[in-house]
Amino acid sequence: MPTFSSTFSEAFSLLATFDRVVAEIVLLSLQVSGSAVVLGTLIGLPLGACLAIGRFPGKDAAAVVMNGLMGLPAVVVGVVVYLLLSRSGPFGDFGLLYTPTAMVIAQTLLVVPLMAAIARQVVEDVWQRYAEELQVMRFTWWQSVTTLLYDCRHSLMVAVLAGLGRAMSEVGAVMIVGGNIDRATRVMTTAIALETSKGDLPLAIALGIVLIVVILVLNAGAFAMRAWAMRRYG
Amino acid sequence: MFPIRIRDLRFRPNGRPVLDGVDLDLGDEGITMVLGPNGAGKSVLLRTLCGLITPSEGTIDWGGTARSGVGVMMVFQHPMMLRASVLQNVAIALKPHRVARRERHLRAEAVLERVGLAGRRADSARHLSGGEQQRLALARAWLTKPRLLLLDEPTASLDPSATAEVERIVREIRTDGTRILMATHNLGQATRLGDDVVFMSAGKVREHAPVRRFFSRPASEEARLFIQGELPWRMNF
Numbered sequence: 001m002p003t004f005s006s007t008f009s010e011a012f013s014l015l016a017t018f019d020r021v022v023a024e025i026v027l028l029s030l031q032v033s034g035s036a037v038v039l040g041t042l043i044g045l046p047l048g049a050c051l052a053i054g055r056f057p058g059k060d061a062a063a064v065v066m067n068g069l070m071g072l073p074a075v076v077v078g079v080v081v082y083l084l085l086s087r088s089g090p091f092g093d094f095g096l097l098y099t100p101t102a103m104v105i106a107q108t109l110l111v112v113p114l115m116a117a118i119a120r121q122v123v124e125d126v127w128q129r130y131a132e133e134l135q136v137m138r139f140t141w142w143q144s145v146t147t148l149l150y151d152c153r154h155s156l157m158v159a160v161l162a163g164l165g166r167a168m169s170e171v172g173a174v175m176i177v178g179g180n181i182d183r184a185t186r187v188m189t190t191a192i193a194l195e196t197s198k199g200d201l202p203l204a205i206a207l208g209i210v211l212i213v214v215i216l217v218l219n220a221g222a223f224a225m226r227a228w229a230m231r232r233y234g
Numbered sequence: 235m236f237p238i239r240i241r242d243l244r245f246r247p248n249g250r251p252v253l254d255g256v257d258l259d260l261g262d263e264g265i266t267m268v269l270g271p272n273g274a275g276k277s278v279l280l281r282t283l284c285g286l287i288t289p290s291e292g293t294i295d296w297g298g299t300a301r302s303g304v305g306v307m308m309v310f311q312h313p314m315m316l317r318a319s320v321l322q323n324v325a326i327a328l329k330p331h332r333v334a335r336r337e338r339h340l341r342a343e344a345v346l347e348r349v350g351l352a353g354r355r356a357d358s359a360r361h362l363s364g365g366e367q368q369r370l371a372l373a374r375a376w377l378t379k380p381r382l383l384l385l386d387e388p389t390a391s392l393d394p395s396a397t398a399e400v401e402r403i404v405r406e407i408r409t410d411g412t413r414i415l416m417a418t419h420n421l422g423q424a425t426r427l428g429d430d431v432v433f434m435s436a437g438k439v440r441e442h443a444p445v446r447r448f449f450s451r452p453a454s455e456e457a458r459l460f461i462q463g464e465l466p467w468r469m470n471f
Binding site: 139229 | 281284285286304306307308310313314315316317318326327329330358359360361374378
């Protein structure tokens with residue numbers, strides 16, 4: 001039975017020697033979660049802004065649903081995407097199940113409500129202050145959305161980071177739709193779960209360290225960028 | 235667009251009369267100062283004219299048409315300052331006019347020159363002083379060459395020198411051919427800038443007269459009390 005310190009020691013040596021298995025898993029994780037966050041940003045932020053400034057029946061209900069979906073269980077999303085992409089599902093012909101693309105789709109569905117809900121709150125506060133002037137200048141609805149998203153760009157970094165954190169740390173959805181196939185769909189979270197169950201704790205810890213460092217570095221970068229932007233633009 | 239004829243304009247949110255039968259005629263040139271105590275309906279009248287508020291009753295005839303559509307701009311007491319440069323904050327006014335980005339910036343630079351902010355074009359708009367922000371807001375409005383410019387107490391929180399600079403720009407915009415309607419509490423400003431005065435209280439236009447006559451011989455008792463600074467802040471007219 002390995003000790004706590006020996007497990008960490010082996011984990012650090014795996015990282016120090018830049019273990020190929022670890023590198024491949026980390027790279028795929030970044031590709032999958034990064035793609036999901038990019039898609040989530042393109043869909044979620046405008047969706048949140050539309051909810052913030054749009055006037056339509058059921059707007060409040062839509063906001064409640066969006067907020068509720070922030071806590072959507074990853075396994076539920078995984079099962080739904082699995083059903084959609086499985087051979088007998090409506091998109092079965094595309095053959096996407098157990099591919100990184102399926103994992104990107106599942107993670108995108110997970111992060112969109114989270115990013116949209118945060119974006120709605122951020123944009124709504126600014127919209128209340130800008131609405132009259134944008135209307136006087138005869139901005140169209142879409143021009144208002146893009147202007148507000150641009151103006152809130154630094155605050156919306158929080159939404160992007162929240163999405164990235166959710167995507168990188170979830171395990172249920174990618175496990176179901178990706179299948180955790182070695183050198184094909186194995187990402188950090190699914191690898192950690194697998195290696196822990198196998199008793200290969202050093203690899204699990206090494207991947208955990210990378211996961212935490214990646215998230216911390218991205219957060220630190222975003223924090224620094226926001227601080228600079230606040231000094232530059234007020 | 236001109237003459238603008240406002241008839242029996244009423245606005246009653248939740249049954250409370252904010253505009254209570256406003257009748258007003260506005261010709262095609264000059265600066266009209268809108269005076270009156272707090273809650274008189276000055277800002278609401280301006281907001282109604284630029285389409286931000288839909289009146290409960292009454293009509294606004296824009297030189298024979300029911301709705302002006304374009305050519306009306308408004309500058310607010312606390313103008314919007316996007317987290318962007320001074321130049322971008324001005325140029326954005328042309329975004330809905332389908333003007334190419336480069337052209338927008340060229341025109342914005344020209345108008346920034348006229349309001350004395352050309353040297354700060356690259357600075358963040360949010361780092362400007364209150365007076366400079368109002369000049370930026372005037373530049374933004376001016377850029378669109380409005381036929382009618384509505385100013386809602388643009389100098390309310392400015393010091394005398396910043397106020398003087400704003401007044402200079404307002405005069406220049408007027409000289410450029412823009413009709414101006416300006417709400418203010420500053421009686422000195424009304425005499426310096428205005429051609430005529432609209433005096434409002436309790437949601438009604440009580441008096442509309444040339445500026446000199448309004449201040450020398452106000453027709454109504456409310457106007458006389460207001461000029462003397464003795465109008466009770468909550469009167470039941």
